[in-house]
Amino acid sequence: MIKKADVILLILIVAVGLIISFGPLAKQAGGTDVKITVNGETYGIYSLMEDQTIEISKDGHTNVIIIEDGTVRMKSSTCKNQICVDHGKISLIGDSIVCLPNRVVVEIEGKGGDVDVISG
């Protein structure tokens, strides 16, 4: 039922998969800015150093994002699955909280290092 070629295929898939997963996040360091993207458009860039609360209301969805002590978290979201809220705090460059249903992406960016992985 299981052939030798299947095992080779499995190893290949795992190898390629791990490269795809971790390739863009090779460098990680504390970030300085928080970039919020809604519907693929930049909504705003905020400093990670200033404590603040950002409320995003768009297309009938509301997401509340809190910046506190150099970390960012999604305090609340009107989406069904609440994955973004459960994601917890993020603070490293390249880290992100994604709310797929409301199409909100919160990302940490840093000045200096070449960490620009955003295209389009």
Place this chain on the structure above:
Amino acid sequence: MSSQARTPRKADKRTRLLAISAMFAALALIFSYVEILIPIPVPVPGIKLGLANLVIIIALYRMGFKYAFTINMVRIVAAGLLFSGVFGMIYSLAGGVLSIIVMYLLYRTGLFSMVGVSMAGGVCHNLGQLLTACLLLSNTGILSYFSVLLFSGIISGIAIGIIAYVIEKRLPAFAE
């Protein structure tokens, strides 16, 4: 009935395959629904069993790429309209198309068993969905989810492949 006594004509075969395709599409749709009912205790979107792929992979082996592809499209569009909404449908379409093309190509090489084909299909389905999410959100950071989806795709793909193998052996011939 009487049609079984004489040799089936080409049109009979086509009609049979058409009826079987419709049944397969309905079955795949039911599996999509059953999957929603099964709660998965991991807070990562995209992890699922892929029960519908069971139908698709058997269709691919028994009826060929064209039938399997069409059944899959019908299943995704119907499930999208009924359960997951249009955005869910876009993700499923990307995953479904990528996974069935990869499964067909692997199947054509003749090197891999159903388990290997199904495993690659499961992973490609997740990859297709994730790539679409990257495009829609213009963000490649989401690819880090792939590490989780990769292993869930492999595990569920292997499980579905084993079930498909067992079932396919026991199914009678569709059309002579």
